[in-house]
Amino acid sequence: KPNAELYLAPSEQKIPTGHGKVILLGEHAVVYGAHAIAAPIPLAMQAMVSDSDEDGIHLIISRWGVEERLQKGKEYRYSIFNSLSLILHELGLEKENMKIEVFPYVPRAMGLGGSASLAVAIIRALAEKFKIKLSLEEISQLAYKSEQLVHGTASGIDNTLATYGKFLLFQKGNPPKIQELRVPQPIRIVIGLTWSESLTAKMVSRVRRAWENNKRLYNHIFKEIDQLVLEAAKAIENYDLEHLGQLMNINQGLLNALQVSGREIEELVEIARNNGALGAKLTGGGGGGAIIALCPENAEKVAKAIRNVGYRAYITDLK
Numbered sequence: 037k038p039n040a041e042l043y044l045a046p047s048e049q050k051i052p053t054g055h056g057k058v059i060l061l062g063e064h065a066v067v068y069g070a071h072a073i074a075a076p077i078p079l080a081m082q083a084m085v086s087d088s089d090e091d092g093i094h095l096i097i098s099r100w101g102v103e104e105r106l107q108k109g110k111e112y113r114y115s116i117f118n119s120l121s122l123i124l125h126e127l128g129l130e131k132e133n134m135k136i137e138v139f140p141y142v143p144r145a146m147g148l149g150g151s152a153s154l155a156v157a158i159i160r161a162l163a164e165k166f167k168i169k170l171s172l173e174e175i176s177q178l179a180y181k182s183e184q185l186v187h188g189t190a191s192g193i194d195n196t197l198a199t200y201g202k203f204l205l206f207q208k209g210n211p212p213k214i215q216e217l218r219v220p221q222p223i224r225i226v227i228g229l230t231w232s233e234s235l236t237a238k239m240v241s242r243v244r245r246a247w248e249n250n251k252r253l254y255n256h257i258f259k260e261i262d263q264l265v266l267e268a269a270k271a272i273e274n275y276d277l278e279h280l281g282q283l284m285n286i287n288q289g290l291l292n293a294l295q296v297s298g299r300e301i302e303e304l305v306e307i308a309r310n311n312g313a314l315g316a317k318l319t320g321g322g323g324g325g326a327i328i329a330l331c332p333e334n335a336e337k338v339a340k341a342i343r344n345v346g347y348r349a350y351i352t353d354l355k
């Protein structure tokens with residue numbers, strides 16, 4: 037089953053949810069003030085908090101084989117434990133006894149916003165259980181603190197998408213500038229997954245080192261990307277997918293110039309383009325992780341070609 041790991045979250049959104057996302061254009065440059073465009077995908081993180089007879093805070097993520105009591109100072113394999121400690125501290129809930137169950141439907145370390153959507157789902161579940169009133173802005177802000185811990189200098193795009201779950205033009209700031217994009221019709225894409233983890237923190241710090249060594253050159257690339265993104269926002273609102281695809285391809289070239297692409301990413305991008313995708317590029321942190329291919333007419337063909345060489349592919353409509 038090629039899509040075995042890509043389960044859809046249950047559609048009844050009663051369970052507190054954080055949305056997964058794809059970045060259509062502008063990743064990395066967004067950390068340096070450029071605009072970026074992102075959209076939610078139907079893969080989400082969900083969480084539930086319930087009473088516990090036992091002492092302490094128990095975290096259960098059955099799909100990942102995690103069943104642990106939170107302990108101060110312990111080194112954990114998953115960054116979720118650090119993120120959770122921070123969230124509990126900020127909400128003043130460290131001393132409560134509880135069971136937190138997480139249902140992860142966003143593939144881990146694929147550049148699809150897994151860590152931010154996990155933080156948002158947990159914040160929402162805690163707020164619901166302990167009757168803490170939080171605005172969307174407060175939820176996003178708290179998830180941002182968690183992202184800073186996990187990703188280093190994050191722009192805030194992942195937590196914003198995880199919270200709002202809307203098609204957005206984003207620019208970082210305090211508060212960030214977010215503008216909802218009007219999409220005349222759903223935009224069909226294929227998400228192709230490499231077999232390598234996308235370590236966003238590593239890629240973000242690699243770009244930072246390169247920028248520090250040559251700010252003029254890198255600022256120039258970020259500015260180019262910013263222009264592409266603003267043009268793409270117009271193309272999306274006009275449903276000019278040919279042009280959007282072109283802009284995505286050029287963005288991929290510039291991401292390659294930033295050295296955040298990789299062998300598997302380039303292979304997937306090439307397969308997508310050879311099979312008629314209007315545009316294809318990496319999405320998120322890069323290094324490994326996922327690509328997106330714009331395929332209004334031929335998504336099945338592109339997905340099949342990706343699966344034929346042993347990668348996973350998932351078709352979805354952005355709206």
Ligand code: MEV
Nearest residue numbers: 063064190191192320321
């Ligand atoms: C990660 O989804 C996007 C990056 O631009 C990092 C960030 O904006 O925080 C690579």
